[in-house]
Amino acid sequence: MPLEKVLLAKPRGFCAGVVRAVDIVNIALDVYEKPLYVRKEIVHNRHVVEELRAKGTVFVDSLLEVPSGATVVFSAHGVSPEVREKAKAKNLKVIDATCPLVTKVHLEAVKYARDGFTIVLIGHKGHEEVVGTMGEAPQHMVLISSREEVAHLNPPDSNRIAYLTQTTLSLDETREIIATLRQKFPHIVGPPSEDICYATQNRQESVQAMARHAGLILVVGSGNSSNSNRLVEEAQKSGAQSYLIDDYRNIQESWLEGVRVVGVTAGASAPEILVQQVVEHLKARGAATVEEFETTKENVHFALPPNLASDLETRNRVRT
Numbered sequence: 001m002p003l004e005k006v007l008l009a010k011p012r013g014f015c016a017g018v019v020r021a022v023d024i025v026n027i028a029l030d031v032y033e034k035p036l037y038v039r040k041e042i043v044h045n046r047h048v049v050e051e052l053r054a055k056g057t058v059f060v061d062s063l064l065e066v067p068s069g070a071t072v073v074f075s076a077h078g079v080s081p082e083v084r085e086k087a088k089a090k091n092l093k094v095i096d097a098t099c100p101l102v103t104k105v106h107l108e109a110v111k112y113a114r115d116g117f118t119i120v121l122i123g124h125k126g127h128e129e130v131v132g133t134m135g136e137a138p139q140h141m142v143l144i145s146s147r148e149e150v151a152h153l154n155p156p157d158s159n160r161i162a163y164l165t166q167t168t169l170s171l172d173e174t175r176e177i178i179a180t181l182r183q184k185f186p187h188i189v190g191p192p193s194e195d196i197c198y199a200t201q202n203r204q205e206s207v208q209a210m211a212r213h214a215g216l217i218l219v220v221g222s223g224n225s226s227n228s229n230r231l232v233e234e235a236q237k238s239g240a241q242s243y244l245i246d247d248y249r250n251i252q253e254s255w256l257e258g259v260r261v262v263g264v265t266a267g268a269s270a271p272e273i274l275v276q277q278v279v280e281h282l283k284a285r286g287a288a289t290v291e292e293f294e295t296t297k298e299n300v301h302f303a304l305p306p307n308l309a310s311d312l313e314t315r316n317r318v319r320t
């Protein structure tokens, strides 16, 4: 069976939080003196990071590597209050690229902790977003990543317990974990809808629908991107063969054998140019038709951090 068609998921790729984070670094490179420091990968995509590094960005793992008084950008995944304190102590100029939807989870954690709740955070251990959120109220929070772990939870007061979620989890699995939490703790409270963000939800729903029409689904994204990994899992659970690829060079010829329709999508941190390269690669292998597979429209935009917006305005005034 020869390859005939490519289905291109829509929406795919960059979400509003990633667009904002990448814009922030590009603008900061233009407005401030170099070197510009970025704590951690600004977003979890190798290509994005390499491109910004080539423009003069210095990526660091810790603020220890940043000289006093320098300018540092915090990544889209957010940071704990401890990191903010360290930046203040070193007199760093901070530009915060934390996605506003991650900030929302931080604020919920602060509120529940202040009200004396034990907070169950559903998320992946070690992920930067989880480290940042846990840092808001470490004494009040416990991290779980599966339904099985609910059985081991033993809060001091089972009437004062709340849950929060990482923004990039599997929708279905998270709903199952929340249902298990509700069974064990009928009084548990949480945000009105789980905090899995709109971009994660839309990309997962799109890949689930696309898997009904495509034998193979390729997800463009880096290995450390949580939402990209979830897309591969969702495609597989929906019955398609699926692989995570950094770019077209990762595609193995054997994956295409016997496949008539290939679906292509991209995680929230993967640039569109990489998707287009994948499409060109598939066209060269016989795919005569490329169709967009639209499941929903996205129109989300986040404003720049106020201090960067104001410095940009000042710089533009000086130039004119």
Ligand code: SF4
Pocket (backbone or CB within 6 Å): 015, 016, 017, 018, 076, 099, 100, 101, 102, 167, 168, 197, 198, 199, 200, 227, 268
């Ligand atoms: S995936 Fe969601 S939470 Fe993460 S940066 Fe994008 S919009 Fe924000």
